[in-house]
Amino acid sequence: MSKKIILLTLQTFSTTGGIQKMTRTLAHSLNHITEQNHWDFKLWSLYDSRYDLMGQYLAAENFAGFGRSKARMGLKTLTQATKADIVIISHINLALIGLVIKILNPKCRLWLVAHGIEVWRQLSFVKRTFLKRYCDKVICVSGFTKTQMSNWHQLSDDKCVVLNNAIDPFIRQPDEFEKPEYLMNRYSLRSGDKVIFTLTRLASSEQYKGYEQVIKAVGSLKPGFPGLKYILSGQYDAAEEMRIKDLIRACDVEDEVILTGFLNENELVDHFLLADLFVLPSKKEGFGIVFIEALACGLPVICGNADGSVDAIRNGELGIAINVDNLAELEKTIIAYLTTPLTVAARESLQSRCLSYFNELDYRKNLLRLINDKLTA
Amino acid sequence: MCLTLQHGGPDDEGIFSDDRAGLVFGHRRLAIIDLSAKGHQPMADVNQKAWITFNGEIYNYAELKQQLLLLGAKFYSDTDTEVIIQAYLHWGMASFSKFRGIFAFALYDIEKALTYLVRDSSGVKPLYYHIDDGQLSFASEVKALKSAGIAVEPDSNWRVRFLAYGHIPEPYTTQKNVFSLPKGEFLCWNHKKQNCEIHSYHVITREKKITDTAEAREAVRSALTCAVKRQLIADAPIGVFLSGGIDSSLITLLANQHKRAQLKTISIFFNEKAYDERAFQNMILKEIEGEKYAHLVRQDDFNEFLPQIITDMDMPTTDGINTWFISKYAHEDGLKAVLSGIGADELFGGYPSFRRMKMLKKMHKIRPITFRIAKYFASDRFKKISFLAYNHPTADYLLLRGHYTPADIAGILDTDLRNVENILFNNKQLPYISNYDEADAAWFETNMYMQNQLLRDTDVMGMSHALEVRVPFLDEDFKRLAENIALEVRFNAHQPKKLLIDSFADILPRAIWDRSKMGFTFPLQQWMREHPDINNETLYKGKRAQSIVKDFKQNTMHWSKIFALYQIRMHE
Numbered sequence: 001m002s003k004k005i006i007l008l009t010l011q012t013f014s015t016t017g018g019i020q021k022m023t024r025t026l027a028h029s030l031n032h033i034t035e036q037n038h039w040d041f042k043l044w045s046l047y048d049s050r051y052d053l054m055g056q057y058l059a060a061e062n063f064a065g066f067g068r069s070k071a072r073m074g075l076k077t078l079t080q081a082t083k084a085d086i087v088i089i090s091h092i093n094l095a096l097i098g099l100v101i102k103i104l105n106p107k108c109r110l111w112l113v114a115h116g117i118e119v120w121r122q123l124s125f126v127k128r129t130f131l132k133r134y135c136d137k138v139i140c141v142s143g144f145t146k147t148q149m150s151n152w153h154q155l156s157d158d159k160c161v162v163l164n165n166a167i168d169p170f171i172r173q174p175d176e177f178e179k180p181e182y183l184m185n186r187y188s189l190r191s192g193d194k195v196i197f198t199l200t201r202l203a204s205s206e207q208y209k210g211y212e213q214v215i216k217a218v219g220s221l222k223p224g225f226p227g228l229k230y231i232l233s234g235q236y237d238a239a240e241e242m243r244i245k246d247l248i249r250a251c252d253v254e255d256e257v258i259l260t261g262f263l264n265e266n267e268l269v270d271h272f273l274l275a276d277l278f279v280l281p282s283k284k285e286g287f288g289i290v291f292i293e294a295l296a297c298g299l300p301v302i303c304g305n306a307d308g309s310v311d312a313i314r315n316g317e318l319g320i321a322i323n324v325d326n327l328a329e330l331e332k333t334i335i336a337y338l339t340t341p342l343t344v345a346a347r348e349s350l351q352s353r354c355l356s357y358f359n360e361l362d363y364r365k366n367l368l369r370l371i372n373d374k375l376t377a
Numbered sequence: 378m379c380l381t382l383q384h385g386g387p388d389d390e391g392i393f394s395d396d397r398a399g400l401v402f403g404h405r406r407l408a409i410i411d412l413s414a415k416g417h418q419p420m421a422d423v424n425q426k427a428w429i430t431f432n433g434e435i436y437n438y439a440e441l442k443q444q445l446l447l448l449g450a451k452f453y454s455d456t457d458t459e460v461i462i463q464a465y466l467h468w469g470m471a472s473f474s475k476f477r478g479i480f481a482f483a484l485y486d487i488e489k490a491l492t493y494l495v496r497d498s499s500g501v502k503p504l505y506y507h508i509d510d511g512q513l514s515f516a517s518e519v520k521a522l523k524s525a526g527i528a529v530e531p532d533s534n535w536r537v538r539f540l541a542y543g544h545i546p547e548p549y550t551t552q553k554n555v556f557s558l559p560k561g562e563f564l565c566w567n568h569k570k571q572n573c574e575i576h577s578y579h580v581i582t583r584e585k586k587i588t589d590t591a592e593a594r595e596a597v598r599s600a601l602t603c604a605v606k607r608q609l610i611a612d613a614p615i616g617v618f619l620s621g622g623i624d625s626s627l628i629t630l631l632a633n634q635h636k637r638a639q640l641k642t643i644s645i646f647f648n649e650k651a652y653d654e655r656a657f658q659n660m661i662l663k664e665i666e667g668e669k670y671a672h673l674v675r676q677d678d679f680n681e682f683l684p685q686i687i688t689d690m691d692m693p694t695t696d697g698i699n700t701w702f703i704s705k706y707a708h709e710d711g712l713k714a715v716l717s718g719i720g721a722d723e724l725f726g727g728y729p730s731f732r733r734m735k736m737l738k739k740m741h742k743i744r745p746i747t748f749r750i751a752k753y754f755a756s757d758r759f760k761k762i763s764f765l766a767y768n769h770p771t772a773d774y775l776l777l778r779g780h781y782t783p784a785d786i787a788g789i790l791d792t793d794l795r796n797v798e799n800i801l802f803n804n805k806q807l808p809y810i811s812n813y814d815e816a817d818a819a820w821f822e823t824n825m826y827m828q829n830q831l832l833r834d835t836d837v838m839g840m841s842h843a844l845e846v847r848v849p850f851l852d853e854d855f856k857r858l859a860e861n862i863a864l865e866v867r868f869n870a871h872q873p874k875k876l877l878i879d880s881f882a883d884i885l886p887r888a889i890w891d892r893s894k895m896g897f898t899f900p901l902q903q904w905m906r907e908h909p910d911i912n913n914e915t916l917y918k919g920k921r922a923q924s925i926v927k928d929f930k931q932n933t934m935h936w937s938k939i940f941a942l943y944q945i946r947m948h949e
Contacts (some may be wrong), residue, residue: 053800065746067768182563185471236938258581260453262808267576 003039005371006081008097009090012045013052013065016127016265017201018116018289019115023090024057024139026113029364030088031058033371042080046073046094056170077101086371088139090294090346092119095130097117102134109241111137114160116286116308117208120148127206131155139163141287142308161370164236164311165289167239167296167355169244172269177347180270186243187258191272193227194338197275199263199290199297200282202236204243210249210281210304210324217331219251226339235262272297277337280309281324290310291319298347319353378521379403383838384689384838385432385517388412393419393428399567400485400492402430407843409434409613409713415454415875422462423451426487431458432517433480434714434845436852441475465493473563473578474498477607477853479845481558483515490568498579499720500547500560502827503836507555511571512925513564518691518837519550528552535693536790536945541801543695543937546829551692560828588863588878596858597880604852605631605716613713616641616667618703618846621657623727623874624718626889628849629880631718633665641666643707643715645674645699649900660886672706679904687893689841690834693944695780695937697834699899701841708842715839719831720850723822724859725867725874730777731818732870737773738813742767752784757934760785762819767798770807774821780938788921789942815868902936905929911943918949 007030012023026042034041043061045052048052048065066073068287077097081087081332082105091099102110112135113227123131131153142145146160179189196218200209211232218230230253236244241259246256263271272278278294278301291301291312303309305321313319322329342350379390386405394401404418419430435441438457441464443602446452450463457478464472464486470493477500494515496504506515507528514527522528530553537543558564558575571743587593589596609615609632617629619642632640642665644658655671662669679698686701707715722728740748743765751762763784764776783801787794810817832848839846849855859867862876869875878890905911907931914926924944928934 049767049802051769051799051804069744108383181470182578185469185578186475186580188580216587258579 001161003037003085005034005039005086005088006040006042006044006084007088007090008077008081008094009045010093011047012043013057014048015123016041018143018286019091020033021168021289022113022287024054025166025168025360025363026088026090026367028057028169029130029360029367033364033368037283039095041107043263044073044076044081046070048219051152055098059263063087073097074100074214078104081105082108085113089135092127094121095127099126099130099134109136110134110290111139113139114145114149114286115141116145117284119145120152120284122261123153126280128153128201128292135159137161139370141165141328142311143220144308145286162311163363163370164358165292165341166358166360167292169360170265171296173351173355174297175330177273177344179274183267183270184275187229187231187274189229190227194225194277195275195332196228196230196277196279197233197271197294198231198278198280199233199268199271200280202232202234202240202244204237210283211244213281213330214279215244215247215251215253215257216327217334218256219253220327220331221334221338222253222256225337228338230257231260231271231275232257233260233263267295272299275299276333277339279330279334280304281322282309283307283353285312292354292358295319296358298342298351300337300342300350302330302337312358312359318350318357326356332351378516378525379405381521381524382516382518385843387843389414389417391418393421393430395396395428395485395487398485398487398490400490400568402483402485404430407713407840407845409611409845410438411455412612413454416456418458418471420454420456420458420462422459422466423453426466427462428485428487429458429462429482431461431480431482433478433482433497434610434847435460435476435478435480436610437477439610467500470563470565470578474580478925479847481517492566492568494558494564494566495578496558496560496562498853499832499835499848500858501832501848501851503833505550505555506558506564507552508573509554510776513566513573517840519552519555519906520691522555523552528555530554534665536948537786537792537797537800539693540786540789540941540945541775541779541783542796542829543941544868545692545694545832546825547833551631553598558832571737577771578707584857584861586863587858587861588866590866590879593862593866593876594880596862597876600852600855600858601627601849601880602631602634603774604849604855607852608716608849609635611714614641615714615716616707616710616712617716618707618718619658619661620645621654621889622718623659623878623885623890624659624721626657626718627721627877627885628716628718628880629665630884631660631849633667636667638666640665641710641712642667642669643703643710643712644669644671645703645706646671647674647900649903652900654897657889658890660888668710668862670706670710672702674702674899676904676907678702679899679901680877680908683908684759686838687944687947689838691837692833693941694830694834695940695944696830697838698901700838700846702899704839704842704844704846708844712844714847716847717835719827719835719848720856721874721877723819723827724850724856725877726815726869727873728818728822730822731778731815731868731873734813734815734818736773737776741768741813750784752782757938767802768864770804771803771804773810774807774825775801777821778826780941787920789919789925789945791919794828815864834936842923848859901940905936905939906932911939917942917946920921922946 028212030041049067050065053063079103086109088111120294140162146162149155149160157296198211278299281304285307288309294301301319302322310321382405386407388408389406391404402419419428421428435457438460442460445463480497481502481504483494516522532553562577564575567700617632619625621628646655745766745768748765754760764772783797787797835846914923929939
């Protein structure tokens with residue numbers, strides 16, 4: 001029997017962050033599943049315009065970008081979403097739309113994707129009502145998020161299901177781990193330099209990513225590691241730029257820290273290859289898709305131990321989780337990695353284990369299982 | 378291919394081939410440095426480890442050569458070409474960012490079986506490439522790839538882009554699968570794997586923002602003086618284009634400080650009084666010592682040479698006629714290289730767009746859908762407001778600089794509006810514009826208008842007369858300095874290019890800068906209206922095009938728009 005699935009998102013292609021990357025892979029998987037089963041799939045995005053679509057993820061006829069027009073999205077919801085069998089809301093901020101769909105079409109199965117801090121908090125009345133009364137399933141990107149959903153919103157265990165994110169199917173998986181020469185030149189690195197790498201959004205409004213701790217650690221470690229460099233990548237706002245640069249000056253690491261700003265996606269893998277260690281001691285990652293991307297390039301990672309990152313490193317199998325407030329622990333862990341770098345064989349092993357856990361094929365199978373469970377329920 | 382590019386390199390010709398790699402390099406030489414036969418290209422190092430075919434100039438080649446000699450490099454010529462090869466052999470890919478100049482070259486590393494295509498950081502010299510079926514081809518002009526039978530199929534979207542922009546924006550061309558290599562980037566072709574990677578060779582440096590006005594003025598003065606001096610390097614005759622505006626006047630005065638009696642100036646004047654800049658040109662000319670050439674361009678010249686100009690432009694464009702004429706005269710006056718004032722408007726806020734950005738920001742606060750109605754406006758000027766409905770950086774640029782709106786283009790080409798929109802706005806290379814400040818305006822002007830229109834047209838029109846046009850304002854060090862000056866010091870809301878003017882207040886006459894902006898403008902509105910074919914509506918296909926020609930005849934349409942239609946007609 002033909003089924004109609006709609007994925008509603010805020011933004012999928014016009015910006016790049018963890019949520020957007022997760023949504024692209026989810027859309028690609030759903031597109032594949034529905035094609036195989038001759039079902040119908042649509043991805044609707046409120047803030048993207050139709051020109052933003054990245055055609056490799058799904059065909060243009062399955063995508064609608066509303067270019068910030070809530071009215072257009074609302075109208076389309078009223079006319080089409082009410083005929084869907086499954087509607088997946090990729091962000092709690094779309095709760096009102098979900099609520100309307102469910103009221104008009106009670107038979108529709110309504111899922112919410114729960115990422116991280118957007119749901120680990122007190123929610124508005126509409127969002128609470130949506131979660132408790134109208135949402136059929138909450139897809140949690142990590143076990144940590146599932147626990148938080150239970151703690152904050154007292155959602156029952158059977159309503160929440162964990163579906164870990166998968167590696168973007170279009171990311172290059174390197175078969176050699178040489179440091180790219182063009183990046184060595186760009187950052188004026190010498191062979192033998194040790195490179196710590198962080199990729200995250202640097203926003204003055206979000207003070208939980210923990211790169212300040214890494215800057216401080218680099219300050220302490222530099223006497224013992226003369227060729228130590230810290231590449232801190234990601235778009236930053238003016239206030240955060242000033243704050244970070246002040247900290248860099250205060251820690252006397254102006255020669256060690258390289259702020260790159262926005263990183264072009266086609267150079268992402270090369271940056272993972274350039275680095276010796278990926279560090280993001282964040283406190284509030286829902287999952288941390290960047291960790292599995294780094295691991296898929298054979299790059300060891302250090303993450304925080306009090307958020308969803310632990311799912312990405314399989315509770316310590318693939319990386320090390322630390323108490324991010326404990327600077328000494330961070331320094332000690334960095335030293336351990338830098339003094340005993342991974343062999344090529346170890347990097348290959350890390351890469352293949354990461355891919356075995358977080359590949360799109362398994363993700364798709366789990367997704368299909370969820371869809372079938374619901375459809376037959 | 379070499380024959381097609383003969384006009385830009387009349388002095389010599391050369392071919393290199395390597396059957397093992399299945400590689401052939403061709404070259405046409407315009408000799409400016411080391412005029413002897415030692416400058417023959419394609420060229421190899423003394424040990425024949427690498428081969429190069431190179432177009433352009435490396436201004437700092439003498440400094441690099443000194444450094445390379447200390448490292449043990451051996452040279453057999455005095456050319457900058459050989460310095461590129463040795464720099465690569467000693468520093469690898471890191472050499473690319475050491476070059477200060479205007480260049481596009483292909484370098485074949487025999488041992489590694491790699492070929493690099495490299496383009497200068499300001500994108501002054503063009504480099505087009507085509508990849509098909511494991512084969513890479515490249516050239517300085519698109520027509521070389523066309524005439525060789527490599528890229529004969531047109532890109533079906535070029536007309537839409539051309540009518541919107543007034544040129545074909547990079548990386549696109551008129552031919553399918555022929556792209557322009559982005560400025561400051563290199564393409565590395567692996568002969569064994571038959572694939573390529575493209576990356577920027579820019580080196581990240583840490584520099585403190587200049588926030589003090591006096592410090593900025595001093596730095597601008599010193600860096601521009603240095604850039605002009607550096608770019609005057611030549612073993613062949615060199616001159617300056619003088620229009621009478623701020624930028625070319627400044628370049629002329631600075632060049633005169635170094636070249637004195639050897640500096641030749643080329644200027645143009647018209648019988649049409651409104652366009653006659655001789656009073657301003659003379660103000661500068663009386664300050665300088667060298668030979669001064671002034672040429673009259675008339676309607677008859679325009680009519681006579683237009684077919685040749687259109688042939689020489691390589692790809693359709695609505696500008697460049699001015700550069701074609703002045704390059705022709707520079708060539709006839711015996712010059713092989715000239716300095717031009719391009720780049721100052723973009724760096725220091727010389728265009729109206731710098732002031733219009735604030736308005737654009739305000740308009741973006743209104744719901745985009747509101748602006749859809751503007752496409753029904755009769756006035757050509759107000760019709761462009763419909764670009765705001767797209768809420769897209771390309772649309773913002775086209776609102777500031779574009780020619781026809783998507784609705785008009787669909788009408789002219791008799792195609793679907795949605796098709797036009799998809800072609801124009803499926804461009805993922807533009808950054809997200811959010812501040813709408815002077816820095817964003819400078820980004821648009823530098824990376825879009827100057828890159829795609831001014832620089833491309835200037836190079837192709839100059840080379841059509843075997844003339845190299847150099848651009849001191851785009852010297853890497855000067856440009857980096859300008860971009861490192863805090864916005865509030867670099868731009869002034871009331872006076873365009875105030876910082877540049879103040880930096881040279883002692884040498885630049887007040888009358889040159891204290892007047893309305895003229896630009897390097899020809900009386901083309903009048904000339905095209907009197908041209909026997911351009912304004913003959915019966916020659917154009919379709920009602921929309923014919924009605925535009927009628928508007929033009931009534932003088933309610935800008936000449937550049939009719940010139941775009943005229944070129945579309947010629948390709949039908």
